Amino acid sequence: MENIVYFNQITWRRNNQEILKDINWQIKEGEQWAILGLNGSGKTSLLNIITGYNYPTSGKMTVLDQLFGRTDLSELRKSIGYVSSALDRFQDTIQLESVENVIVSGKFASFGIYEEVSEADWRLVDRILFDLRLEYLKGKKYSVLSQGERRRVLIGRALMSRPEILILDEPCSGLDILSREEVLELMDDLKENTHLLYVTHHIEEITEAITHVALVRDGELVATGEKRDVLTDALLSETFKIPVQVHWDGGRPWLTIEKRK
Numbered sequence: 303m304e305n306i307v308y309f310n311q312i313t314w315r316r317n318n319q320e321i322l323k324d325i326n327w328q329i330k331e332g333e334q335w336a337i338l339g340l341n342g343s344g345k346t347s348l349l350n351i352i353t354g355y356n357y358p359t360s361g362k363m364t365v366l367d368q369l370f371g372r373t374d375l376s377e378l379r380k381s382i383g384y385v386s387s388a389l390d391r392f393q394d395t396i397q398l399e400s401v402e403n404v405i406v407s408g409k410f411a412s413f414g415i416y417e418e419v420s421e422a423d424w425r426l427v428d429r430i431l432f433d434l435r436l437e438y439l440k441g442k443k444y445s446v447l448s449q450g451e452r453r454r455v456l457i458g459r460a461l462m463s464r465p466e467i468l469i470l471d472e473p474c475s476g477l478d479i480l481s482r483e484e485v486l487e488l489m490d491d492l493k494e495n496t497h498l499l500y501v502t503h504h505i506e507e508i509t510e511a512i513t514h515v516a517l518v519r520d521g522e523l524v525a526t527g528e529k530r531d532v533l534t535d536a537l538l539s540e541t542f543k544i545p546v547q548v549h550w551d552g553g554r555p556w557l558t559i560e561k562r563k
């Protein structure tokens with residue numbers, strides 16, 4: 303495959319406002335990306351272009367080498383997994399389901415099981431439980447899980463469709479420091495079978511599994527590239543509109559805020 307994602311001079315306009323401006327960005331096979339930017343900078347709008355929910359106003363766009371305008375977006379979406387802490391609002395419907403049922407429902411893009419589940423599907427559930435080290439939760443109801451376990455089960459659910467792209471939109475928001483590390487530890491395993499797009503406000507969540515970073519500010523890309531080239535004091539200060547310094551510890555970047563005059 304040539305490109306996983308390719309934005310060529312993409313703009314997205316809404317109500318006469320240019321929300322995304324002149325976006326040029328390529329994600330290649332084998333790369334794992336993080337996306338950073340302030341609230342309202344355009345991260346979700348960018349992701350919604352990739353998933354085909356926002357249609358570009360101008361420019362050329364391909365996802366998994368499929369050219370927008372010539373491809374069936376609903377088919378394409380089956381290759382894209384999406385986990386968001388915003389999914390928490392759907393959790394009411396799955397409280398009483400077992401962990402296995404929640405995971406298997408990912409195959410049907412619904413939170414209920416309305417279609418027949420095959421033997422092969424259950425084998426994949428077992429495989430996912432094993433890979434994500436969640437076997438100890440087998441048979442438990444979703445409602446009794448900790449927040450960290452719930453996030454990991456929702457990631458497992460997204461893997462049921464064997465996505466080529468997995469969007470993790472602030473998957474660690476609201477988690478304590480231990481649960482957050484448990485979710486982050488999955489990153490190494492996930493990257494073997496999919497391409498990660500990891501959105502966060504906390505740069506220390508950019509683990510060694512992430513290879514590349516995109517910085518977004520006011521609907522424009524400040525920088526895209528290998529993480530060591532992009533996560534610099536100057537580029538992060540520009541992105542976050544506040545003077546910051548980055549330092550690396552344990553293979554991860556950490557931020558300190560410079561005192562403002």
Ligand SMILES: Nc1ncnc2c1ncn2[C@@H]1O[C@H](COP(=O)(O)OP(=O)(O)OP(=O)(O)O)[C@@H](O)[C@H]1O
Pocket residue numbers: 316317321339340341342343344345346347348
């Ligand atoms: N459908 C829409 N119609 C009009 N304006 C929109 C629409 N979607 C997003 N916007 C605007 O585009 C800008 C970028 O929003 P977006 O949700 O992409 O930001 P974000 O970086 O994901 O923010 P956050 O970190 O808060 O989730 C905001 O000013 C928002 O109000």
